[in-house]
Amino acid sequence: MSTGPDISAVITAHTEGPMAGLSFRSLLDAVGVARADGVTVEVLVVLDAPDPATWEAFSEAEQLGCRVIEVSYGDQGPVRNAAASRASGRYVAFLDADDLWSENWLAEAYRMCESDPGRVIAHPAVNWFFGGTNYVYFLTDQTDPGFDPAYLRVANYWDTLCLAPVAAYRDIPFLTRDLAEGFAYEDWHWNMETVAAGFIHRVAPDTLHFKRRRVRSQTVEATANKSLTRPSRFLDYAWIADQERGHDRGSPLRRTPATPTVM
Amino acid sequence: MTSMKRWARRLSTRRDGPPDPAPQRARPHPGLPADPRAALRALLPADGREDDRVDAVWERLLLCAHPALYAAQLTAEERAAYDPMLDPDVAVAHYLGHGARAGRRISAVFHPQWYADRLAERGQSVPDGVVPFLHWLAVGWEQRIVPTPLFDEAFYRERHPLVAHPWPFVHYLNRGLYEAKWCPSPIGRHHPGADDAVDVDGPDRIARRAPLLLREMLHRAEAYDLARTSWLEEGCLAALASYARLDSAPMRALVAKAAAIEPLVHTPRPVHRKVSCPPHRHPRLYLTDLVEATRHEVGVTHVDTVVLVPDTSEPHPSEPGTSGRRLVAAIRAAEPEGELLVIGTDAEPGPGGGDGHGAPRTLELAARTQGLPRDQQVDLLLDVVRGLTPRRVVVADSRLGWDLVTTYGRQLSRQTSLGAFLPTWDHDEAGRRVGFAITEFRDCFAQLDWVVVVDDALRKELVDRYLLPAVSQRRLLLVEEPGETDSWDAAVAAALPLPRRRA
Numbered sequence: 001m002s003t004g005p006d007i008s009a010v011i012t013a014h015t016e017g018p019m020a021g022l023s024f025r026s027l028l029d030a031v032g033v034a035r036a037d038g039v040t041v042e043v044l045v046v047l048d049a050p051d052p053a054t055w056e057a058f059s060e061a062e063q064l065g066c067r068v069i070e071v072s073y074g075d076q077g078p079v080r081n082a083a084a085s086r087a088s089g090r091y092v093a094f095l096d097a098d099d100l101w102s103e104n105w106l107a108e109a110y111r112m113c114e115s116d117p118g119r120v121i122a123h124p125a126v127n128w129f130f131g132g133t134n135y136v137y138f139l140t141d142q143t144d145p146g147f148d149p150a151y152l153r154v155a156n157y158w159d160t161l162c163l164a165p166v167a168a169y170r171d172i173p174f175l176t177r178d179l180a181e182g183f184a185y186e187d188w189h190w191n192m193e194t195v196a197a198g199f200i201h202r203v204a205p206d207t208l209h210f211k212r213r214r215v216r217s218q219t220v221e222a223t224a225n226k227s228l229t230r231p232s233r234f235l236d237y238a239w240i241a242d243q244e245r246g247h248d249r250g251s252p253l254r255r256t257p258a259t260p261t262v263m
Numbered sequence: 264m265t266s267m268k269r270w271a272r273r274l275s276t277r278r279d280g281p282p283d284p285a286p287q288r289a290r291p292h293p294g295l296p297a298d299p300r301a302a303l304r305a306l307l308p309a310d311g312r313e314d315d316r317v318d319a320v321w322e323r324l325l326l327c328a329h330p331a332l333y334a335a336q337l338t339a340e341e342r343a344a345y346d347p348m349l350d351p352d353v354a355v356a357h358y359l360g361h362g363a364r365a366g367r368r369i370s371a372v373f374h375p376q377w378y379a380d381r382l383a384e385r386g387q388s389v390p391d392g393v394v395p396f397l398h399w400l401a402v403g404w405e406q407r408i409v410p411t412p413l414f415d416e417a418f419y420r421e422r423h424p425l426v427a428h429p430w431p432f433v434h435y436l437n438r439g440l441y442e443a444k445w446c447p448s449p450i451g452r453h454h455p456g457a458d459d460a461v462d463v464d465g466p467d468r469i470a471r472r473a474p475l476l477l478r479e480m481l482h483r484a485e486a487y488d489l490a491r492t493s494w495l496e497e498g499c500l501a502a503l504a505s506y507a508r509l510d511s512a513p514m515r516a517l518v519a520k521a522a523a524i525e526p527l528v529h530t531p532r533p534v535h536r537k538v539s540c541p542p543h544r545h546p547r548l549y550l551t552d553l554v555e556a557t558r559h560e561v562g563v564t565h566v567d568t569v570v571l572v573p574d575t576s577e578p579h580p581s582e583p584g585t586s587g588r589r590l591v592a593a594i595r596a597a598e599p600e601g602e603l604l605v606i607g608t609d610a611e612p613g614p615g616g617g618d619g620h621g622a623p624r625t626l627e628l629a630a631r632t633q634g635l636p637r638d639q640q641v642d643l644l645l646d647v648v649r650g651l652t653p654r655r656v657v658v659a660d661s662r663l664g665w666d667l668v669t670t671y672g673r674q675l676s677r678q679t680s681l682g683a684f685l686p687t688w689d690h691d692e693a694g695r696r697v698g699f700a701i702t703e704f705r706d707c708f709a710q711l712d713w714v715v716v717v718d719d720a721l722r723k724e725l726v727d728r729y730l731l732p733a734v735s736q737r738r739l740l741l742v743e744e745p746g747e748t749d750s751w752d753a754a755v756a757a758a759l760p761l762p763r764r765r766a
Contacts, residue, residue, distance in 0.1 A: 022525045029520070100525055102517040126509065128518070130528045135537040138505045146498060150555045151542045153646060182673040206513055210521050210528050228645075228674045237650035238564035 005040040007106060007163065008089030012046045012079050013097035017053035024058065026100035034106035041106065042089055044069060048079045054097070076218070077174030077186040080160065084169035093163040100210040108204040109163035121164040121199050124207040132213035141203040142195070149195065153235055156188035158201055161209055168194055175230050177218070184222035185229045192234035295356040302359040308393055311401045320400045326436050327370040327400070330354035331477045336367045336489050351474055363394045368490045370396060371480055372436065375491055378403060378410035407432070412499050415448035418535045422446050440475065449538045450502045453479055453495055455546070478549045498543020506538055550639045553631055554646040561626055561647065567601035568594055568655045569648060571664030575607035575625045586717055586745060587659040590684050593748070593755035594657070604651065608644065608663035628663070641666050648675065655759070659684040665703035672710035680763050682713045687721065705729070713738050713758040717745040
């Protein structure tokens with residue numbers, strides 16, 4: 001039986017500078033609430049080719065009991081893969097160093113994941129965008145009757161700031177971005193692959209992620225570049241037909257018409 | 264004049280002139296009330312049948328009637344007999360003659376339970392025997408009760424402060440429903456706007472309304488009792504409940520704690536935050552339906568070759584499409600065992616049907632993509648191509664095919680071999696070759712493994728214009744004698760073995 005912590009809480013930073021301190025504090029608050037709830041948590045700080053200001057922002061992280069890892073990828077996918085490979089928790093949660101978690105996030109997400117251990121990937125109920133824009137995004141629960149697997153072929157449901165079993169990251173690593181070749185949306189691709197693999201994306205009630213509006217977000221860049229996800233079996237008619245034939249009731253592609261639920 | 268335009272014209276004259284007389288239909292419909300206004304009068308409460316009140320309710324009924332929603336509730340036999348989408352007058356007449364008493368719904372802006380709840384808040388209810396929608400038109404309207412969760416009056420006022428109408432819901436009914444710039448609620452627009460209505464041209468098009476298609480409301484229609492609710496309304500109700508939940512004490516406390524760390528969490532600071540709640544309201548919702556319907560229609564899960572043609576009709580022997588047919592035949596001759604699918608992308612097939620290319624499998628996309636934004640048309644085709652995992656995709660004069668390769672050729676060329684047939688270039692009025700497909704050729708040639716042309720002068724022009732080196736010229740294949748099958752077979756036999764240009 002594993003003796004590692006329940007959760008590895010990972011904050012990834014690059015050039016956020018002092019602003020990263022806000023995110024770090026929000027992470028530590030959520031860790032405190034989870035620990036008070038009896039959940040064991042380790043904190044990993046992953047610095048991806050940090051500029052001096054960002055490095056400085058985390059210079060006392062180890063004194064706070066955090067593990068600090070430095071890598072040099074310039075690409076969020078490999079950074080997260082590296083973090084997952086070094087995490088000792090059964091679950092891993094990621095936070096970008098310019099966003100914030102609601103303080104109940106880790107505790108509630110862990111509760112949701114433990115409802116079906118090893119299979120559930122937890123997302124917040126609300127993404128609260130701030131800064132240059134002000135809207136809220138209600139995330140979709142895969143068990144919600146409104147969930148439509150065909151929609152995932154043409155648009156993305158979830159970002160990667162989730163709590164997931166460490167196996168989900170290790171068995172299905174994020175692929176690299178390659179804007180020159182027109183491939184991006186590694187979060188979308190990971191969502192398709194995890195759904196295809198049988199993971200269930202759930203929403204942890206009454207939780208929020210506060211997401212800072214970035215002037216040049218990776219999504220905006222990918223959209224302007226006419227990027228696509230990399231190939232996935234989730235898009236393959238043969239795989240879809242096989243799922244429909246063989247797993248009518250348990251397939252991740254099942255559609256259930258009924259009334260949607262509230263977050 | 265089409266029935267749609269008659270409908271639009273009638274609404275237009277209704278605005279400018281005196282109340283309409285009984286609607287003038289081009290032909291009588293057996294089983295429908297001869298005088299719909301009289302039928303309406305009979306359905307109203309006894310104390311509300313004065314002429315001026317009936318006139319007012321009639322006006323409101325015409326403004327709020329949505330034939331697409333009503334048509335979706337009819338039986339196949341009823342639709343075959345009347346088809347309200349082809350004659351919206353019929354929708355109103357059928358509703359007054361049959362649907363109202365049967366509990367059917369004709370208005371996308373009337374949600375029976377929502378209205379009952381709003382009435383209950385005022386200590387009122389719909390009297391027994393009265394049709395709730397007609398009660399709203401006669402009574403609720405006077406009290407300015409908004410009978411749908413799709414419209415938030417406070418939000419509309421805040422978002423559109425220049426709307427002068429004393430009851431903004433009327434502005435929404437007249438304009439907001441039809442024009443993309445008007446946002447009716449924090450949940451967002453529920454219809455794309457002008458793209459969702461049957462097109463009506465002319466300078467007075469704002470006044471002349473045509474029926475909405477209501478694709479979002481009719482999404483997964485089979486799963487809902489449309490007389491009561493719909494995918495869109497249920498999704499909106501769930502989103503509104505989630506939105507209200509944000510105002511609960513626990514959620515407010517969580518936001519406050521985050522704001523204590525980062526005060527910018529509260530910026531910018533409107534009264535109402537907008538909501539994004541896919542998939543219930545998303546511009547790609549209709550595309551989701553299309554990709555699934557198309558996947559089922561294709562009927563196979565893999566083909567070796569996809570050929571994209573403008574349309575799949577049998578071309579006249581003198582038409583350029585003849586070359587497309589010969590190209591398909593040559594590919595089949597080169598790979599007799601290979602599964603081949605011909606997709607018509609730009610126009611519906613003519614009266615002769617859609618097997619004019621002699622291919623065992625054809626797919627018509629043009630009819631499906633009408634009214635769809637171009638980027639979504641490309642993405643629909645992309646879903647088919649990625650879903651079928653072909654070894655080869657050939658663009659044979661298809662504009663949508665060229666758009667596909669222009670947009671996603673970089674990525675597709677990593678998965679499949681891309682080829683093209685370039686029959687000619689369009690000329691402008693001055694005879695200059697600036698038209699289709701010079702831009703497409705320039706943008707796509709780097710991704711194409713081969714290009715077949717049928718005109719030696721065209722080939723020479725391409726080589727000269729782009730200073731194509733010898734290695735590039737080898738990918739530019741000439742059909743020596745376009746009228747001869749052997750010549751096509753030779754060109755295709757030379758093309759197909761050309762190595763993939765991308766690993």
